[in-house]
Amino acid sequence: MEMDNSPTKLDYHDDMWNLQSTATLVSHLKGDNGRHVLILDRTIFYPQGGGQPADTGFIRIHGLDVKFLVHDVRSKDGIVLHYGFFEGFGEEFETMPEKGKEVSLFVDENRRKLNSRLHSAGHLLDICLPKIGLGHLEPGKAYHFSDGPWVEYKGVIPQNEMQNKQKELELEANALISMGGKVFVDILPYDEAATLCGGILPNYVSKESTPRIVRIGDNPGCPCGGTHVLDLSDITKIKVSQIRSRKGLTKIYYNIES
Structure with a gap:
């Protein structure tokens, strides 16, 4: 057509x-x-x-x-x-x-709200990883569909630490949700965007572009074209259901509760 x-x-x-x-x-x-x-x-x-x-x-x-x-x-x-x-x-x-x-x-308001909460929860997990000693994991894919949301990272977690890290991650994420924090979205020149994202942007972001940057509270931002909650507290509650590490990758499965 x-x-x-x-x-x-x-x-x-x-x-x-x-x-x-x-x-x-x-x-x-x-x-x-x-x-x-x-x-x-x-x-x-x-x-x-x-x-x-x-x-x-x-x-x-x-x-x-x-x-x-x-x-x-x-x-x-x-x-x-x-x-x-x-x-x-x-x-x-x-x-x-x-x-x-x-x-x-x-x-449809209900669908937008659900997808925005799921999408924002994935960003929240990125923020929480360094706080529980998993800062070595590098963000990769994210899949925020309501029937099976997960985020994938480059790097692994030792098997003997996985269960404890799962609990720590959920506790840290929900503690941040309870505190709340505004979500900011800005379309910026490349250098300004890089500064908000910790000094570096992914390779797929062109240096000639003006990327759309999403920040949650005072945390570093990241380039993202999706929809998000207005405040971290709108996620309500997150459940980290499983963590899997194999072949150099870690997948974290989660969902949100009302």
Whole structure:
């Protein structure tokens, strides 16, 4: 399918808790699997990526008495694709909304809140590791889907220390949650971003870029494009369910409780 080449403005980067907004329709396409695709000039919907699942919700096209149910959101070459169906029509909806139509966006609040808490909890574990003597572990992958969140680190924990470290990590994380701490998000020049992240940024961050940096309280920041809680206390409580170390990697499995 052909797409407009203009990148989508990511409004959730500026305000992660604006769950209703307006935008302009750029394209209405039909995907290979029968789903409809809406492309907008801007969006508050988070597209799946960085180990975080996509937002869901719905979009109303002004002038048409139908609701577009957003089931999935993806990003391709800077363009955000909103996948879904028109309520009551499924694949049969054939009316092509005109380019330039104004639309209203509504993000599912409960899903955004859950994903933001899970995502922020992963960052919290990064902060806690040096505090319990695991500062040698280097952050790697993170997978924050609600049915199995985990974070992966380069480095291992000796088997005889694993159970104690699991308990210590959970206690440290929940102690920080109980104290609270504001979450700050800034898009900064490379050198300023590096300073906030302890003097260095990962190799995948271009030195010509202006990375988006997330900081929790007074702790060092990290580059991240996801959504987060407003305050550490919003995570409520974290449960570290398991730690596994093998082949030079450590996986920490966790979940959050209400």
